[in-house]
Amino acid sequence: MAVTNHDVATALREIGTLLELTGANPFKTRAYETAARHIEGLGEDVAALAAEGGLEDLPGVGESLAAKITELVETGELAYLDDLRKKVPEGLLEMLRIPDLGPKKVARLWQELGITTVADLERAARNGELHELDGFGKKTEANILEGLDLVRRASARTLLGDALPMAEHIVADLGKVSAVDRIELAGSLRRRRETVKDVDVLVTSANPDAVMDALAGHDLVERVTERGSTKMSVLLTNLMNLDLRVVPKASFAAALQYFTGSADHNIALRNLAKKHDLKISEYGLFDGGKNLHPKTEAALYKRLGLAPIEPELREDTGEIEAAARDALPDLVSLDDCKGVIHAHTVASDGHATLEEMAAAARDLGYSYLVICEHSGSASYANGLTADRLREHVAAIRALDEKLTGFRLLAGTEADILADGSLDYPDDLLAELDVVIASVHSRFKMTGEEMTDRIITAMRNPYVHVVGHLTGRLLLKRDPYPVDQERVIEAAADLGVILEINAHPSRLDLDWQHTKIAVQKGVKVAVCPDAHDTAGLAHMRFGLTVARRGWCEPADVVNTLTARRLVTLCRTITADKS
């Protein structure tokens, strides 16, 4: 299997981490991480770029890294990484996951006490061997044991779909506290990352202690882990960490920008500030010793010669350069979406009726809903045989007739069989308004077989949309191997739409490939994959992917009216026939 951009980025990151553990120059380790990030966000194949000799044009890639990347993509191996792996015990990487244990401490535990695994570490901590070490005290030893316990109980990351509602609930409650002046969610939640490690909340207040007391007493707070005069950390009941920062009123905009991140975006922004002889911190934008106190984030960006950058775009993947040229996308929003595509009902594995789903979609302000049940091969999901689908289409048409001011459209989420065919006959598919084709079985093919399978399905004239392209379940199941770039090329070529499955566990396409797809002119459909009326709210999470993927309204087919969506699908079929 060819070496992908992701493989290269992973290898470079591992080198960075291993170098940290060997006590290398921290700027050298950072260089590996920077390069990894740029390669992961790259819109083209790094192997192809290596073949053309263009690697050194990439930001963060110089002579040395270009040689290593070339070796990796040409041979599938990297001697430098293999050597590092031989030098550094594998268990040290696992130890780094423990809070407050960083590369320096782990390296000392390894070199001075011979600790190479988490099991060694726990035994040594319980035996009181750690506090003998210079710079390690009894408190550190106890914290390591506590951290070990936490790592075992908590998953490292939390789904956006779980974390965001919880964080919004806490922010709303704190907002009612009289000592709170302004309060905003910051960090990766504000950027709407698909999974998050913790919650960042920013507050201005004349009485920080009162705010901290209120947080400490909140129902969703398990215990306080850190509390200073401007910063507090708590462990939430779901074992997520929440950081609260209190800043002066005049610093709010700078602090919001700062604590929203990402770290990479902020580093790039600070470098840009330096070129303007300015300095940025969470307290403001400084010209010499003078704080310019930007009133809004937009004002801060403007002072640096940049158009305002939406939080979802702040990943240092080209947004700063685009802002400098005033070439940022006009991001799609939920309000732009006129209709919902991809919902199930009791006919397959959903929990609500056609009537209930249609009413719920209309109540949310949408003007149409496309019903897409599973097909017969998805027997586990009570998928519809051809005969049952014919009856179901008739029921959808009949209900659509009765509804006023709202359209109910007939679709399917048909299984893509192992050979790339669908399990419905063409004459039946031709009756449907929207045909989504998805892989739900036989995940263990090679990447090449899987990619061929999906592209074969896309060539079927009646297929309008490819569902959840990689089949990933966030924090649970890795994507099956599929060459997403090749599928995107095929979609551009065939005019096929790619689904952004909006279920919080999927968010598939991911935002990185969404960005690549729309850059190539591919349209996307944000699909809640709703199995009940509450599931229609997943649209919100799908939109975060679209926005992080630089989608404008015209890139997203949900912004079309029902009539225009049906016309688009007919055109796709006609163009392929």
Added chain:
DNA sequence: GCCGTTTTCGGCCCGACTGTTTTCAGTCG
């Protein structure tokens, strides 16, 4: 290891908090 509107060498974002320290290193974001 990368990079240059001052630089091909000497920088590399910046600050809060904790714990182990009597002035600071490590970690985190």
